[in-house]
Amino acid sequence: MVEYFAGVMAVANLFLAIVAGVIAISMFRLTKNKPELKPWKFLLTALVLFVGFQTISSLRNFGIVELQWATHVIASVIVAILIGALVTQLEVCECR
Numbered sequence: 001m002v003e004y005f006a007g008v009m010a011v012a013n014l015f016l017a018i019v020a021g022v023i024a025i026s027m028f029r030l031t032k033n034k035p036e037l038k039p040w041k042f043l044l045t046a047l048v049l050f051v052g053f054q055t056i057s058s059l060r061n062f063g064i065v066e067l068q069w070a071t072h073v074i075a076s077v078i079v080a081i082l083i084g085a086l087v088t089q090l091e092v093c094e095c096r
Contacts, residue, residue: 010058021051036092042085046078053078 024047031037031044053074059065 006061010061014054014058017051017054021048024048035095038092039085039089042081042088046081046085049074049078049081 024044027040027044031040053071056065056067056070056074060067060071
């Protein structure tokens with residue numbers, strides 16, 4: 001029963017991540033030619049990578065794929081992109 005619940009939660013988590021990824025991709029069009037939205041490009045990239053992270057995690061939960069190292073690498077890249085977004089936002093705020 002616990003495995004069934006974990007599987008259902010993994011699928012729900014993956015579905016929500018995919019919806020967030022679609023929203024992020026659609027928002028890329030809004031950030032064109034607006035320098036104050038430059039940090040959002042980093043955040044949207046991190047969100048798309050998060051969708052990949054959740055996909056790999058869900059596949060691992062079901063035993064379809066075993067890529068333990070990939071989840072650590074993707075999580076590290078997401079953190080690096082978030083730090084880049086923070087630095088970019090600080091630069092944007094200093095320009096005003």
